Amino acid sequence: MNKAAETVYLSLGSNLGNRAFTLQQALFRIGQRAGRISAISPVYASPAWGFAGGEFLNLCLALETGLSPADLLGTLLDIEQQLGRERLPEGGYRSRTLDIDIVYYGREVVRQEGLELPHPRLAERAFVLKPLADIAPQVYHPVLNKDTRNLLQACHDRATVQKTDLKLHPDRASLFAELGFVAIEGNIGSGKTTLATLMAEQMQAKLILERFADNPFLPKFYEDRSRYAFPLEMSFLADRYQQYIEDTRQLDLFKRFMVSDYDIYKSLIFAKITLQEDEYKLYRRLFGLMYSDVRKPRLYVYLYQHTERLLEQIARRGRAYERGIPAEYLESIHRGYFDFMKNSPQLPSLVIDLAEIDFVARPADYEWVLDRMAEYTLPDPGVKF
Numbered sequence: 001m002n003k004a005a006e007t008v009y010l011s012l013g014s015n016l017g018n019r020a021f022t023l024q025q026a027l028f029r030i031g032q033r034a035g036r037i038s039a040i041s042p043v044y045a046s047p048a049w050g051f052a053g054g055e056f057l058n059l060c061l062a063l064e065t066g067l068s069p070a071d072l073l074g075t076l077l078d079i080e081q082q083l084g085r086e087r088l089p090e091g092g093y094r095s096r097t098l099d100i101d102i103v104y105y106g107r108e109v110v111r112q113e114g115l116e117l118p119h120p121r122l123a124e125r126a127f128v129l130k131p132l133a134d135i136a137p138q139v140y141h142p143v144l145n146k147d148t149r150n151l152l153q154a155c156h157d158r159a160t161v162q163k164t165d166l167k168l169h170p171d172r173a174s175l176f177a178e179l180g181f182v183a184i185e186g187n188i189g190s191g192k193t194t195l196a197t198l199m200a201e202q203m204q205a206k207l208i209l210e211r212f213a214d215n216p217f218l219p220k221f222y223e224d225r226s227r228y229a230f231p232l233e234m235s236f237l238a239d240r241y242q243q244y245i246e247d248t249r250q251l252d253l254f255k256r257f258m259v260s261d262y263d264i265y266k267s268l269i270f271a272k273i274t275l276q277e278d279e280y281k282l283y284r285r286l287f288g289l290m291y292s293d294v295r296k297p298r299l300y301v302y303l304y305q306h307t308e309r310l311l312e313q314i315a316r317r318g319r320a321y322e323r324g325i326p327a328e329y330l331e332s333i334h335r336g337y338f339d340f341m342k343n344s345p346q347l348p349s350l351v352i353d354l355a356e357i358d359f360v361a362r363p364a365d366y367e368w369v370l371d372r373m374a375e376y377t378l379p380d381p382g383v384k385f
Contacts, residue, residue, distance in 0.1 A: 008104065009139070010061050015055060015096065016095050021378050029083075034072060037061055038063070042164070044162060045161075051094060058127045071111055079102075127157075129152040130152065156383040173205075181297045182297055183297035183299070185303070188314060196208075204256045226276075268340075305354050309360070350373065
């Protein structure tokens, strides 16, 4: 049986692989499995301590947990292993993907094999004391009877511990809330609407869906493209512009961020494919005036599906007006999106290849897609000493 919630402080470090993303994954899993993360320190960079190795990223966090000290330790060791930590039988210090230490467990003092609380080397480590002082400056060591600030002042560790600009989050919703606006894009039948809807439902986000089903020109376009291309694209542009202006201007007070299943720039991508040259020139002028007014996403995700799979999924959803879409048309849409991303370096764009992924049928695949999005937003700060 779990005990009453206790405030615990943990120290996390990484010096192998994508350190920033590893630490972020660890926070996600600690919050899911061990309790509620109530505070996260800034992330610091520091040289390896006690051995020769690459620089570490370190942080501390406060956790409200009902797990006993032994159960908490077991959970943290399992998270370390899941994220690539290899513990060798001979022990000793070495580089690692992830290291999680229990610094304090309330005011408990524990001395047993495999578990010592407070952490026996806390007072010797500036790379622990500095981030700990950010979130628990007045928490007292139950044995040394000094608070964190005094321990840091008395610490003889003179290694450089440098604060980074990296900001980590207790859960995915908080990470995406920091972005504010995420656009999920993709070809026809790629699953963009499904993914945006899942994210909105599970992370309390405002959902913005393209209103394509109500466009009266769309069925006619698939029957006679040359005749209905211009009115179709103008109709889409007017509708998307109005919707974007209305829906992205303000965030719902009860929602954490916005997620859309399209970005308004797709209007220009599709218009370039469908319109004649003179029509496209006129369209582009009008689009440029509108595009300057709309809100741009802080993360632009393109779901890439191979054309054969797109045709299968289009057939499966059974929209009559989509039955005659040729493979060549889908290929041209792919090229349009990739050209747009290539020529828009200012846009934070991420391509996710869904060749072996089914995020609807397999929850683990859905988690994988979200992890790719989170990883993209967390560039590893390369601080060198």
